[in-house]
Amino acid sequence: MIPSTETIAALVKIGLLVGGLMTAAAYLVLVERWIAAWVQDRKGPNRVGIPLTKIRLFGLGQPLADGLKIILKEDFTPSHVDRVLYNAAPLVILATSLAIFAAIPFGSVLPPLGIDGLPDPVPFLVAPGLSVGILWVFALSSIAVYGVLLGGWASNNKYGFLGGLRSSAQLVAYEIPLGLGLLGVVLASGSLELDVVMTRQADSGIWYAFAQPLGFLVFLIAAFAEAARLPFDLPEAEQELVGGYHTEYSGIKLLLFLVAEFLHMVTAAFLIVILFLGGWHLWGVTGSGDDIGWGMALIRFGVFSAKILAVILFFMLVRWSWPRFRFDQLMSLAWKVMLPLGLANLVIVAIVEEFRPQMVASLGATTAGWLAVLLPWGVFLVGWITAGILTPSGTDNRPIRPSLLTEDSVFAAEHVLLGNNGEHFREGGSPDEPTASGSRGSDA
Amino acid sequence: MTLPAPFPGDLLAALGLTAAQPGILMAVAVVTAAASLWLLLPKGLESRLARPVGLALGVVALAGFALAGRRLGSMGEEAVFALVALVAVGSAAATIVTRSPVYAAIWFAMALAGVSGVLLMLGAQFLGVATIIVYAGAILVMFLFVLMLAQPAGLASYDSVSSEPMLSAIAGAVLVGLLTISIGRLSATEAGVEADAEAVAEMAAEADDATVAPIPAEDPLFEDHVARLGGELFGRHLVAVEAAGVLLFVALVGAIAVVTRGEAAALAEGRPTR
Numbered sequence: 001m002i003p004s005t006e007t008i009a010a011l012v013k014i015g016l017l018v019g020g021l022m023t024a025a026a027y028l029v030l031v032e033r034w035i036a037a038w039v040q041d042r043k044g045p046n047r048v049g050i051p052l053t054k055i056r057l058f059g060l061g062q063p064l065a066d067g068l069k070i071i072l073k074e075d076f077t078p079s080h081v082d083r084v085l086y087n088a089a090p091l092v093i094l095a096t097s098l099a100i101f102a103a104i105p106f107g108s109v110l111p112p113l114g115i116d117g118l119p120d121p122v123p124f125l126v127a128p129g130l131s132v133g134i135l136w137v138f139a140l141s142s143i144a145v146y147g148v149l150l151g152g153w154a155s156n157n158k159y160g161f162l163g164g165l166r167s168s169a170q171l172v173a174y175e176i177p178l179g180l181g182l183l184g185v186v187l188a189s190g191s192l193e194l195d196v197v198m199t200r201q202a203d204s205g206i207w208y209a210f211a212q213p214l215g216f217l218v219f220l221i222a223a224f225a226e227a228a229r230l231p232f233d234l235p236e237a238e239q240e241l242v243g244g245y246h247t248e249y250s251g252i253k254l255l256l257f258l259v260a261e262f263l264h265m266v267t268a269a270f271l272i273v274i275l276f277l278g279g280w281h282l283w284g285v286t287g288s289g290d291d292i293g294w295g296m297a298l299i300r301f302g303v304f305s306a307k308i309l310a311v312i313l314f315f316m317l318v319r320w321s322w323p324r325f326r327f328d329q330l331m332s333l334a335w336k337v338m339l340p341l342g343l344a345n346l347v348i349v350a351i352v353e354e355f356r357p358q359m360v361a362s363l364g365a366t367t368a369g370w371l372a373v374l375l376p377w378g379v380f381l382v383g384w385i386t387a388g389i390l391t392p393s394g395t396d397n398r399p400i401r402p403s404l405l406t407e408d409s410v411f412a413a414e415h416v417l418l419g420n421n422g423e424h425f426r427e428g429g430s431p432d433e434p435t436a437s438g439s440r441g442s443d444a
Numbered sequence: 445m446t447l448p449a450p451f452p453g454d455l456l457a458a459l460g461l462t463a464a465q466p467g468i469l470m471a472v473a474v475v476t477a478a479a480s481l482w483l484l485l486p487k488g489l490e491s492r493l494a495r496p497v498g499l500a501l502g503v504v505a506l507a508g509f510a511l512a513g514r515r516l517g518s519m520g521e522e523a524v525f526a527l528v529a530l531v532a533v534g535s536a537a538a539t540i541v542t543r544s545p546v547y548a549a550i551w552f553a554m555a556l557a558g559v560s561g562v563l564l565m566l567g568a569q570f571l572g573v574a575t576i577i578v579y580a581g582a583i584l585v586m587f588l589f590v591l592m593l594a595q596p597a598g599l600a601s602y603d604s605v606s607s608e609p610m611l612s613a614i615a616g617a618v619l620v621g622l623l624t625i626s627i628g629r630l631s632a633t634e635a636g637v638e639a640d641a642e643a644v645a646e647m648a649a650e651a652d653d654a655t656v657a658p659i660p661a662e663d664p665l666f667e668d669h670v671a672r673l674g675g676e677l678f679g680r681h682l683v684a685v686e687a688a689g690v691l692l693f694v695a696l697v698g699a700i701a702v703v704t705r706g707e708a709a710a711l712a713e714g715r716p717t718r
Contacts, residue, residue, distance in 0.1 A: 085550070132670055135573040142581025146553065149585065153546065153592050165589070172585060192670055 013126045017101050025262045026063035032316045033062075039320040067255075075251040078155075085154035090249070090256035093147025097263040100140045102126045103133035104270050105195045107280060107301040109292065124301075125195060133194045134182060137271065138175075141226065145171050147260065152245035163244030166327055167228065167235050173334040174225035174232075180342030181219030184212045184349040185275045198279030202288040207278035211373055213380040214345035216276045218338055223268035225334070228261055230319035232330055235261075269311040273304065277311070280304040337391055341383050348379040470621060473508025476501050478617035484541045485609040502537065506530070509624065525565060532558025540606070545591045549584055556580045570670045 030045065037044025048065050049057035077086065107124035130136055145168045152164015185208050186192060189200040201207050209216040225232040235244025246257045273279060280286055280300035287296065325333070352372045359368035483498030510526070535554035542548050556579050563572035606612065677685055 085546075130569060132569045132573050135570070135577065139573045139576040139581060142577055142585075145581070145585050146550075146588075149588055149592070150550070153588075161592070165592070168585065168589070172582075175581075 009122070010126060014102075017106065017126060018098060021098065021101065021263060021266065022259070025259050025266065026067060028262065028266070028312060029066070030059065030062050031313075032319070034059075035313070035316045036320055039317070070255045071252055073251040075253065078157075078248055080156045081248065082154040082156060085150045086248075087253070089147045089151035089154060090253045090260070091147075092150065093144050093260040094256045094263075096140045096143045096147070097260045097267065100137050100267050101270075103130050103136040103194065104267070105198065105274070105279075106270070107297075107304050110297055123195060128195075130193070132192045134186060134192045134197075137194075137267070138179065138182070141264075141267070142175060144260070144264070147257075148245050151249070151257070155245070155248035157248050159242035160245055160247040163235055163241065163247060166241075167245050170225060170228070170232065170234065170327075170330060170334075173331060174222045174338070177218045177334060177338035177342045178222035178226055180339070180346055181215045181222060182275065184208075184215035184345050187346070187349050187353050188212065194274050195279075198274055198281065199288070201278045202281035202286070205281075205283060206369075206373065207276060207281070209276040209278075212276075212345060212349055212376050214341055214376060214383055215349065217380070217384075218342045218345060219276065220272060221333075222338060223272060224315070224318070225330070227264040227268045227315075229265055229268075229315055231322045231325050233319075233324060234327060234330070237324060265315055266308075266312065269308050269315065272311050273307045277307055279307075332391075337387050341387060344379055344383050345376070348376050352376065469508055469511060470625065473505050474617045474621035476508060477505035477620065478613045480505055481537065481540075481613035481616060482609055484537065485606040485613060486541065486543050487606060487609050506533065521565075525562070528558050528561030528565065530558075531555075532562060540612075546588065549587050549591060553580045553584050556584075568669075570673055 034044045044059070045062045046059040047056055048059055048061035049055040050061060077083065103125070105123065105125040109124065110122040127133075127136075148171065149164050149168045152161045152167070155161065155164075185197060188208060188211065189197045191197060191200070197208075224230075228235055234241060235246065237243065246254055249257060280303050281288065282303045286300050286303055292300070352375055356368065356372060359371060363371065480498045480501035483494045483501065532555050535551045535558060538551040539548050539555060542551060556575055560572040560575045560580075563569075563575065
């Protein structure tokens with residue numbers, strides 16, 4: 001049985017993609033360590049070069065050494081785990097994070113190769129027939145939650161379990177702003193195919209980041225949370241939370257989890273570039289349309305890769321620039337800030353898209369085009385300022401269960417803390433609503 | 445790569461059955477499936493033989509369904525369909541057979557993945573992906589949350605034992621058999637059912653359209669079926685969609701109301717809140 005040309009082409013693309021992604025993940029870890037070193041003003045990994053020689057090559061051998069080390073580590077399985085799910089969890093999360101790339105284009109198109117059975121021009125996409133690419137990405141990233149949840153549960157360890165619940169709650173919560181940010185783009189482009197979204201941006205020359213600033217911001221932040229990158233990387237919090245869902249994992253299984261998390265970041269970078277930053281398009285360089293030669297195909301691939309790399313570098317810089325959110329802060333950001341902002345973006349995009357023909361008819365194409373860009377920017381500014389005013393800049397660090405204490409014990413505690421100054425607290429208000437001056441330590 | 449697929453007639457003849465007998469084959473498969481399910485369902489006290497015998501019967505039943513069913517186009521398609529169908533049916537059986545609720549939820553997720561694979565094969569891409577997003581990605585995760593939080597230690601006997609194994613096995617198997625027949629896996633001549641000839645012919649024609657042919661790229665269904673589905677939902681069925689939306693919203697408000705009322709009552713009685 002001879003497989004058809006299309007099957008072979010798909011297999012070649014899958015091979016390229018999986019191999020390329022795994023290698024890229026390994027080297028991006030090295031890049032991340034370099035950036036960490038640069039931010040912290042130290043040298044970073046710069047010694048490992050070609051084995052058995054003294055050639056250093058700027059530390060380019062480091063990923064190989066790291067990989068070898070972690071693979072050769074003992075693959076220890078604690079005795080108290082649920083073995084089946086413990087072993088399945090890292091596979092689930094890695095498999096889904098690789099399968100996502102079936103629907104993600106990694107360039108524009110290749111010029112016709114002249115091979116029978118291949119479409120002309122050849123798209124940079126494993127599954128070009130999938131007309132619901134965006135939903136596919138969304139579905140598989142929602143499956144990734146299983147890896148997290150099962151990893152935590154199967155560990156049979158309270159810290160691991162709590163970490164699993166925490167991370168999966170985070171993933172589920174941030175899927176909503178992620179989807180709202182995405183919906184704006186889907187509305188504007190009228191397609192669920194990622195390559196069509198790129199083509200639309202190339203044709204109009206207006207990247208959706210400029211047309212929908214609020215959607216871009218919401219999507220960006222939600223993508224950070226979905227990839228569990230630094231302001232949202234609670235699973236990495238060994239000191240404060242005894243780690244996350246992979247606390248009980250070691251060796252190659254831990255590696256699978258970490259690679260999967262890294263691939264989530266790469267996926268997020270791809271999505272940000274494709275949906276909001278124009279994909280392979282750059283004004284005056286790449287042009288638009290599918291009728292291209294080899295030179296243009298290479299240029300587009302280069303532009304696309306450069307953008308992806310830039311977004312990934314941004315992810316890494318953020319990692320070394322911000323402190324971590326606390327879990328309740330993270331949740332209230334998702335539900336109280338991101339969700340309303342995402343809805344506001346969706347509404348304004350829907351209005352603009354609905355009335356665009358009327359606007360063009362009555363105002364002319366140029367004015368209507370400007371209005372279609374300026375209206376979302378107005379909503380962006382208003383939303384941003386409103387969110388800034390309505391959400392407190394500081395956070396409430398009072399104990400979460402004041403009413404567990406009796407009033408007397410609260411009084412005693414205040415008395416000890418504040419000296420005789422605690423007197424007004426008894427008259428001031430209930431323990432549930434301490435007055436500003438009565439809250440713990442605020443005026444001590 | 446279209447190889448001449450073996451026709452059911454040849455296979456059945458090889459088995460010594462005449463062309464009029466797939467109906468009987470189907471009936472046998474249904475009975476075997478029911479017996480297998482009954483043996484496999486957790487009943488509290490079973491012999492050591494129940495599980496292997498049940499599994500063997502299950503394999504026989506699946507083979508029976510496969511033989512009585514209609515062949516698809518090419519070998520590759522057959523293989524992919526067999527794989528996703530096996531995943532769907534096997535996981536669905538495992539869902540009700542397993543004793544641990546968490547495992548049951550996981551098997552259910554696997555069954556959904558299989559169903560989604562079948563839908564993708566049929567060209568219903570939106571349904572396939574939506575199945576995963578809605579069921580596996582949202583509802584089941586909530587299930588898992590509750591199951592994992594509610595049962596930290598051990599299982600209650602009423603949770604791990606099936607209450608009506610006999611009835612549920614029979615009902616399930618009969619339902620599967622009836623659906624298989626009515627959807628038209630048996631063609632008009634082989635069905636052996638005394639049905640209105642016209643209706644059967646129509647049914648077979650429908651089955652031809654929907655299931656047999658791999659959907660080519662030029663097919664209008666394939667072209668922009670998501671847009672058409674959306675137009676249909678928000679055009680003809682607008683009221684139903686809005687009603688469903690209102691229903692969900694009311695449920696949400698109700699849930700919040702229940703929680704806050706509980707909290708208010710706790711406050712009034714001086715119990716700890718939150």
